[in-house]
Amino acid sequence: MSETFLVAFEKRESYDASIVDARPWLLGIATRLMRKHVRLEARAWKGMVAGLAAQVAPDVIERAGSRLDAARLTKRLASAFRSLSAVDRDTLLLYAWADLDYAAIAAALEVPVGTVRSRLNRARRLMRDAAAVASASTDREIDHGRTDSAAQQA
Numbered sequence: 829m830s831e832t833f834l835v836a837f838e839k840r841e842s843y844d845a846s847i848v849d850a851r852p853w854l855l856g857i858a859t860r861l862m863r864k865h866v867r868l869e870a871r872a873w874k875g876m877v878a879g880l881a882a883q884v885a886p887d888v889i890e891r892a893g894s895r896l897d898a899a900r901l902t903k904r905l906a907s908a909f910r911s912l913s914a915v916d917r918d919t920l921l922l923y924a925w926a927d928l929d930y931a932a933i934a935a936a937l938e939v940p941v942g943t944v945r946s947r948l949n950r951a952r953r954l955m956r957d958a959a960a961v962a963s964a965s966t967d968r969e970i971d972h973g974r975t976d977s978a979a980q981q982a
Contacts, residue, residue, distance in 0.1 A: 832858040847935075855926055856936035859918050901959065908958030912951055919947040920955075 835857050836843075836850075843853055909917065915937070922933045930948075934941045 829858075831861055835861065849932070852928060852932040852935035855922060855928065855932075856938060859922065859936060863914060863918070904958045904961060905955060908954050912954060916947045916951045919944055920951040923948055 832854055836854055839857075843850065847853070912920065918937065919933055922928050922936055923930075928936065930941050930944045933944045937944070
């Protein structure tokens with residue numbers, strides 16, 4: 829956050845003072861800084877994720893099924909999220925996490941509002957498709973498990 833304000837202070841001459849809300853401008857700076865940070869720290873994240881995965885404790889038997897379903901869905905959604913282009917991902921995050929409207933996102937990313945709409949539509953469709961595929965594969969596994977159980981009982 830401090831780096832965002834440092835950059836904003838250094839570029840204060842470029843800010844349009846007629847715009848009352850500086851939040852989109854600041855979030856645009858923050859988004860660009862985060863992209864830079866992600867590029868520089870990608871290797872460290874991979875190592876950290878592997879270390880955290882090794883520390884996961886085994887699930888309780890009663891909750892194992894729902895946790896497995898959630899893990900599959902999370903993995904599918906994470907994969908879909910990673911497959912988004914950087915600009916689509918940033919647009920989705922500014923909408924979902926920063927709670928910006930289309931106009932504010934357009935100002936933050938310095939693109940037209942129509943571009944924001946198409947990026948959000950594309951990102952939502954990909955995430956919705958990933959969730960549907962995960963749900964369908966879980967349903968198939970449940971049905972397959974039922975037929976295996978019936979075959980074993982017979």
